[in-house]
Amino acid sequence: MNRVIAIFTKESFLVPVAAIILGLLTGAVAMLAGGFNPIQAYASLVEKVFGSSYNFGETIRQITPLIFTGLSVAFAFRTGLFNIGAEGQFIIGMIASTAVGISFDLPAYIHAPLAVIAGALAGGLWGAIAGWLKAARGVNEVITTIMLNWIALYFANYVVKAFYLQEGQQRSEMIKDSASISFAWLSQMFDSARLHWGTLLAILAAVFFYILLWKTKSGFELRAVGLNPHASEYAGMNVNRNVVNAMFVGGMFAGIGGACEILGVFHYQSIMAAQPGYGFDGIAVALIGGNTPLGVILGAILFGMLTFGAAGMKFGAGVPVELIRVVISSVIFFVAAHGIVKFFIKPLLQKKEGGN
Template identity: 45%
Template sequence: MQLIRQHKKWLNSLLVPGLSIVFGFIFGAILMIAFGYNPIIAYDAMISGVFASPYFIGEALRQATALTFTGLGFALAFKAGFFNIGIAGQALAGWVSAIWFALAFPDLPRIILVTLSIGVGILVGALWASIAGVLRAYFGTSEVIVTIMLNYTALQITNFLIRDVLSESGNTTESVGENASLSIGWLSTLTQSSRLNLGFFLAIVVVILYWIFMTRTTAGFEIRAVGLNPYASTYAGMSAEKNIILSMFLSGGLAGLGGAIHGLGTFGNIFTQGGLPDIGFNGIAVALLGLSNPIGIFFSSILFGVLDIGAGFMPNRAGVPDEMADIVTSAIIFFVGANYIIRYFVDKRTAKKEAASSTKGGDV
């Protein structure tokens, strides 16, 4: 009986993201109809446009790669009870620092240069997030406010470094050398020269390591315990301050890893930013849709990658503005954020079934 209840609970938890996606697409369809567009043609153009070509499949997976890292970063802090809005700034810090290191030491052997460049990106992203962690741990400062401020600080510092330190043209840096590239020849050939790179396989490894860390280690247990009840955790002998800082450090490190992979794998350089990178805020949405579960985050990242790349097919093939894909994504996020509405009806339905089954059992 206990096993059946756990199975039902697991199925109900899958209903929330599943219904959020369905409702998001329905909302987008209603909006398209209201403006005179055919949603069936639009969605067909979006989906078939991606899956009809190995190149666009590769691009969707490439986009999903960075989102996996930033989504895991947000999820880790969320598990600890914090809302790390600074994922975008931490990813940007990892991006610029990885490129900077790769440009500074272009003659290092490839395996060393790639490893160190990514490592620098992770470290800088982690240290940047730790500022909010320290302020929260010792001064009770809201991590939401601090990370929002740090986002724009990172943006302005990055643009300053590009214009006055890293670049001669003023707008973009040189491309990193082949020794710092994450591209893989056979993978590029397989996906018809898409920018899918080594980072995709690294994302799979990190998803596994994240699950092991959060479920099989003492540090992961303490982070989850502090998130559930910091007072009980302190009473049990856990250091709330240490776990606050550690969770923000690791969260920023994952975001910095996403930024480093995005820079070295997708672009090979960095350019002045008109705003914060989308991989930051979309990573938050991915984590929420995936219910902070690493497997859920990975598949949510793929969904968002398909939506992002597929949006480009909507104007030409269906005459629908590509912004409509953003509306669908936003609607999905809305329904995930308002998951208590979905949970209310799901729980109500489950309670009715259990009550009916109990009544039948009593009659017998």
């Protein structure tokens, strides 16, 4: 029992929890300033998420891609890199899985895994481009990943228009049924919510993240290079190779997320006028989750619930959807501003130290 209490009074746990509470309070103040009832708004948000089995299932669907992109960003951060390109890697995963899903006619037990693997490899290779440019040419990965986001968007649109366009539609042909990863049985339980096997893959990806970084020699090298590349090189580690590997693995996470959106949710690739936004949201998820696998999952749950529940705030309490972004931004701000949060929880920490 004392061990459990100790965990819940640790600073690493209290800081994000306090940041979330402060963010929600800041959002409440913003609603009051706009003449809205924050209690009714938050109640409507909860009602939207948990009010029906369909909405709850759709919330899970909303959370799933955020786990993938959050893991993508967090993995790079853990290895000393800034992967701002999860968005592009996500899109490349989408188009690669679309191509495999449409072009081949295979048994389902081969076709669906092949399409997911194609998305993973494509996203990984897209991330590895930025890693190679940093390792070989010293180009800052923040710049290259942002540029690659836009290249991915226009490249994906080109591929759809040139090879897979559905006549008379601004989208590709439908993928073959054998490539679908929709979870029909579970979907029926949730009133036909668009649930798919990608949610399980996201949990497995988080487990893989943990094992790779903290339980393997390769993970130790990746973390060491991130902490101090010069010392790592002196110790005999190949710094450049580890930089490329880190971006490749991070890109794979985002690529799988993109593949799952196509294979499990939409079953076709749209011609996009703008980026989907999951990659940029993944940056916030990674930050809220402290760049840890479990933290990313919890951050994605929070972010997904706030995002999906925003419609409930609008219809249930008349609050503009944009105000939910104020809440999310406030949470991110307080997570980033550790000093401010620690000021608020300092009495609790001092009380704990005094008790010891």
